[in-house]
Amino acid sequence: MSDTAERLKTAVIVEDDPDIRHLLADVLESAGFSTVSVANGIDGVRAVVDHQPLLTTLDVNMPGIDGFEAARRIRRQSDTYIIMLTGLEEEADVVLGLGAGADEYVVKPFRPRELRARIEALLRRPRVGESGGAASVPEREGAGQALPATHTAVGAPVATEAAVDARPRVDEDLAPSDGWLAHRDLHLDPESRLVRMAGEELDLTRTEFDLLAALMESRRRVRSKADLTLVLRGESYVTSYFVGDADKRAIEAHMTNLRRKLGDNPANPRYIETVRGVGYRMTSESSAS
CATH class of the missing domain: 3.40.50.2300 (Response regulator)
Incomplete structure (x- = not known):
């Protein structure tokens, strides 16, 4: 072997x-x-x-x-x-x-x-940089980067200038017809796993990307925490697997980190809104910023 x-x-x-x-x-x-x-x-x-x-x-x-x-x-x-x-x-x-x-x-x-x-x-679930084998270490989100000391900043990888320059460039006027998903100034490509906000690339973890992709694909349809848990596990929606409180807290934690990277305020969201007691969905395109 x-x-x-x-x-x-x-x-x-x-x-x-x-x-x-x-x-x-x-x-x-x-x-x-x-x-x-x-x-x-x-x-x-x-x-x-x-x-x-x-x-x-x-x-x-x-x-x-x-x-x-x-x-x-x-x-x-x-x-x-x-x-x-x-x-x-x-x-x-x-x-x-x-x-x-x-x-x-x-x-x-x-x-x-x-x-x-x-x-x-x-x-x-795909590994970053996967191409038929394990990704090399520098391709992992945040690999080799200094991590912040405070809890509120933990897990926010900052792309190096060289890493950003090496990434594929994306046109500013991308539309869903190009294979990209779009919501306001947020664009996501499921195939290349790239995300841009207002023309700038975002560094998301594997899980944050999957959550955002699921919500953008569903648009205004609400996705429950249990539903999103199954998405991350790669399971079908008709499943006997147990989704417990710890799973739902994990979704909340991932969503907190994702919103922080999007600069989204849950009280007045631009991208992702919480439907209390149900789950999450994308905001209306016509709602106030």
């Missing part, structure tokens, strides 16, 4: 509880992964750098550095999918975990069968 193929089936487990560590290894190995297990954040970052795994699971509360800091350090050096596992359920913790670079957030205790289903759904 080639080195690339071997890496594609490697998972790093970062967990200080030996029982949970062994359970995670069982779940991942039953899914065909070879696993590398460590018990703290520092060793976890080193293991990811050494093995460049396809998938990494991160506990939040660990000795040394916590899972949030470990995720930030990993994101500077790897495009691995990150699943954070924790007993914390507060929305602020979900925002911080996803903002640090996690792709999925699973609350303990978890059911092994559901965890495996989430992993399989996560792996069906």
Whole structure:
């Protein structure tokens, strides 16, 4: 087996509880992964750098550095999918975990069968720069970039000048007929996964892009948090998979980060409005700015 193929089936487990560590290894190995297990954040970052795994699971509360800091350090050096596992359920913790670079957030205790289903759904989602294999590290959102110190700024990658210059340029007058989706001065291309606002490219995470694409495709049709959860998992709308409160809080956290990058005020939205008790949809084209 080639080195690339071997890496594609490697998972790093970062967990200080030996029982949970062994359970995670069982779940991942039953899914065909070879696993590398460590018990703290520092060793976890080193293991990811050494093995460049396809998938990494991160506990939040660990000795040394916590899972949030470990995720930030990993994101500077790897495009691995990150699943954070924790007993914390507060929305602020979900925002911080996803903002640090996690792709999925699973609350303990978890059911092994559901965890495996989430992993399989996560792996069906495209990786940035994917072209038949793992993306190179610089192609990952925010790879190699300094991360802000405050929680409100966490997870807001800033494109370097060279990276922006290397991207395909987009005409200012793009319309949906060109294959792009448009809403006001916001344009999104599902195929190239590019987004421009007022002519400027936006750096969105994989999940933020998928959420925005789902809403722009639906236009004024409301998408519920449960519905959007299934979109991110890659599941059909008729599904028996459970969508819990933690999933819905994760959608809220992603939406908070997306709105921040769009400069959108939830109280007077230009792009995305909240339908209280139901979900989200794009604003009316004729509504006030």
